[in-house]
Amino acid sequence: AVVSTQSTFLLYEAVVSTQSTGNNELKCALAEYQETVEIIMSKYRGQMAAFMTLSRNQEEPVVSNNEQVLQEYVEKMTDLLAISDEAVKRDEKMDHDIDQELARLRYENKYLRDCLKIGQNFGSIDRN
Numbered sequence: 007a008v009v010s011t012q013s014t015f016l017l018y019e020a021v022v023s024t025q026s027t028g029n030n031e032l033k034c035a036l037a038e039y040q041e042t043v044e045i046i047m048s049k050y051r052g053q054m055a056a057f058m059t060l061s062r063n064q065e066e067p068v069v070s071n072n073e074q075v076l077q078e079y080v081e082k083m084t085d086l087l088a089i090s091d092e093a094v095k096r097d098e099k100m101d102h103d104i105d106q107e108l109a110r111l112r113y114e115n116k117y118l119r120d121c122l123k124i125g126q127n128f129g130s131i132d133r134n
Contacts, residue, residue, distance in 0.1 A: 021107050028100050035093050039086055046079050 057072060125131035 018108075018111060021104055025100065025104055028097065032093055032097055035089070039090060042082075042086060046082065050076075050079065 053072065053075060122131060
């Protein structure tokens with residue numbers, strides 16, 4: 007019974023360690039996402055400032071590749087959103103899996119305690 011309790015505890019530690027690793031990976035992904043958004047926005051601001059300067063200096067409207075650049079940014083943002091959605095789905099699945107494993111371990115622990123109690127009550131297991 008002591009060995010089962012130790013193995014249950016070790017399994018619980020492994021599950022907690024896995025969840026911690028997953029959380030760290032999500033934190034890293036979020037930090038990368040935020041950096042990427044900040045880079046995109048700073049480039050966008052720079053291009054818009056240049057565009058505004060050019061349009062003030064010229065009488066004719068400036069035709070440039072701003073639409074193409076904006077479309078590329080939109081595509082990149084769409085990709086980043088898809089990646090973050092996938093990360094959220096994986097995190098939710100991991101949480102669900104951990105909850106299931108924890109429920110199974112709790113049930114197993116209760117069953118083992120009941121077996122130990124029966125053994126003690128009928129004298130086949132020493133209480134000491």
